[in-house]
Amino acid sequence: MPFMPVKFNLQKRVKLAQGLWMLYWLSVIVGIVIFSLGIFFKIELRKRSELMDNNESHLVPNLLILVGALACAINAFGGKVCHDSLDPMKFTKWKPMLKPYLLTCCSFNVLLLLTALLCFLMQFAVYLTLAEGLKNGIKFYKDTDTPGRCFMKRTLDMTQIEFRCCGNNNYRDWFEVQWISNRYLDMSNDEVKDRVFSNVEGKFLMDSVPFSCCNPGSPRPCIQHHLTNNSAHYDYDHRTEELNIWTHGCREALFSYYSSMMNSMGALIIITILLELEVLSLERTQEKFFSFKSRSSQQHSSSKLTSELKHTTLIA
C-alpha cells in the first residue's frame, strides 16, 4: 500500500521533532551556563588582578561569554524551527534558511573547539602571570601610602588567609623583602640600624612573616617573628614546627584554583560540542525526512492523477 511508508515515517518524524526540540532547549540551557561561567571567571580574574600586575589576559572569559550568547541564540532559533516543523504551512517559510543555518552550526562548532583548546592552553599564561605578579605583590606589600598600590597589603593578606598560603613559593620569600613600611620603623634604634646596614640595598630585612601567614589550626598562638631563632621562643624548633604558618606558596594555591576552573570549563565546552554534533546530525536526518515526504507526496499525487486519467480513458 502506498500510504504505509509515509505513515510510519510521520510518527517517527513527530518523535524525532519532539526529541530534537528537547535537545535544542537543553543546549540553550547549556549556553546560559557557559555564559554565566564566563562572567564568573571574568569577575574572579578582576578580583585578583592586582596580584597579577593588572596584566592578565581576559581572552578566555570574553570568548566564553561570546560563545555562550551565540549558543543560546543559535539553539533558540533551531528550537523555533523545530517547533514549527510539524506544521507544513509554517515550515515552508523556514525551509530556505535551513542550509545556511546548518553551515552556521558547523562553524560554531569549530569556534567551540577553539575555545576548549584555549581553556586548556591558557593555563600556562596564567601561571607565568601569577609568578610575576606575586613577586611584585610581595615587594609592594609595604607601600600602603603609594597611590595605586595602597591596597596591595589588604589584597595579599586576604589572599593568604583565603587560600591558606604564604609568600610566592613558600614563607621564606618574606625574608628577602622589606614588608614593614619605613613609617613604622624607629630609625634611631640600634637594632633597626644594624638590620638596615646589613645588606647592600639598605632594606630592613628580618626573619618574620605577616600575620596573614598564620595557620588558625595550629594549637599554638602564632609565632610570626624570629622564625629561624629557636631560642627566641619556648619549646620551639623551626625545623619541626610545621603547622604554625602556612607552608604552601600562594602561586601554587592560586594556580590550582584557576586551573581547576579552566579545566572544568573546557570539559563543559567539549560536552557542548558533542551535544551540538548530535543536534546537527538529527537536524540533517529531519531535513532528509522532509525532502522524502515532499517527494513521496508529489509521487502520490502524480500516481493518483495517472490512475484518474486511466479511469477516464477507460470510461471514455
Next chain:
Amino acid sequence: MLLKMKFTQQRRVRLAQGLWLMSWLAVMCGVFIFCLGIYLKTELLRRAEVMDDTEIHVVPNILMMVGLASIGTNWVASRVCQDSLDASRFPRWKGFLLAWFVVAALLCYVLIVGLRNGIRFYKDTDVPGRCFQKETIDRLQMEFRCCGNNNFRDWFEVQWVSNRYLDFTSKDVKDRIRSNVDGRYLLDGIPFSCCNPVSPRPCLQYHLTDNSAHYNYEFQSEELNLHSRGCRQALTDYYMGLMNSTGPGVLSVILIQMSVLVSLRYLQTAVEGAMALENPEDDSEGYLLEKGVKETFEDVKANVLNILKFAQVDPTTDEENTLRPRQKHTPSQTETTHRYNRWKWFPRAKTVFLKCFLICK
C-alpha cells in the same frame, strides 16, 4: 454570593491553565523556602559552639515545615487543575478541597505570623582559649572581622596562651602569673585573628597598651589595627541581615500562595456550576463564598455547635434528670429544656472560640 464572576468555557480553561502555572511556581517557592531553612539551620549548627541554641532553631524549623507544606499543597492544587476540565475526574477532588482550603489558609497564616523571633545569639564565655577550640574562635574572628565578646579588651582578661607554650622558668612569666589571684597568665596581647588586614601597618599583637613598646604608636588613636567590633555584635548583625533579606522573599511567597488559594476557589465553584448545567460548556458563575460573610459564619458556627452537642449530649441529659424532680414532660417543658440546652452550650462554645481567637492573635 460573595464576589461572584461570570465564567465562560474559554475563561475557565484560561483560569485552569494560569492556575496550573502558578501552582508550579508556588511549588518552586516552597522548594526555595525549604532550602533556605536548611541553609539557615546548617549556618546555625556550624556556629553551635558559640551559639545559645535553645530558641534559635525555631526559625529554620518553621521555614522547613512551611516549605514542605507549601510543596505538598501546591502540588495537589496543580493536580486539581489538571483534572478540573475533565468532568469525569473532577468530582473525586470534591471532598478533598475543603481540607485543602483549611491547610492552605493555615499555611498563609503561619507565614505571616510565625517568623518574628527575638533571638539571643552569642554565648558568654569566660575562657575562650580553653573551653572552645582555638581554631573555631580564630576562624570566627577572621570571617566576621570581630575581636572578643564585646571588644578586644576581653582578651586581656583571659589566659589565651596554653601552659604548654609558657616557659615557667622565665621571670616575666612568673611575674604575670603571680600578678592575679587565679594564677593565670594575663597579658595585654591578642590572638593574630583579631588583626585587621585593612590596616596599613603590620599587625601589632602584643603590648597593646604600652605606647613605648612600638614606634609611632599611640594606643588611644590606633583604630584600624584590630577589628573593633565584638563578635556578639558581628554575629547578631549577620543573622539579622539574613533574616531581613528573607523577608521580601517570604512576602512574595505569601502573595503567590494567596492568589493560588483564591483562584482555586473560583475554579472549583465555576467548574461545579458548569457541571450542574445541561450543557457543560455554557457560562457559569464562580464565587468566593456561596452566601455573604455573616451567613457563612453563622452556618459554620451552627455546624460546630452541632458537632459539640453530639459529642456531649449524654452526660448533660443525665445531669438534668437528677437536678430536676421527676415531672411529666409537657410540651412546654421539652421546649424549655431545648432552650435551656441551647443556652447552656452557648457560653462554653463562646469561651472555646475566644480562646482560639486569642491564641491565633
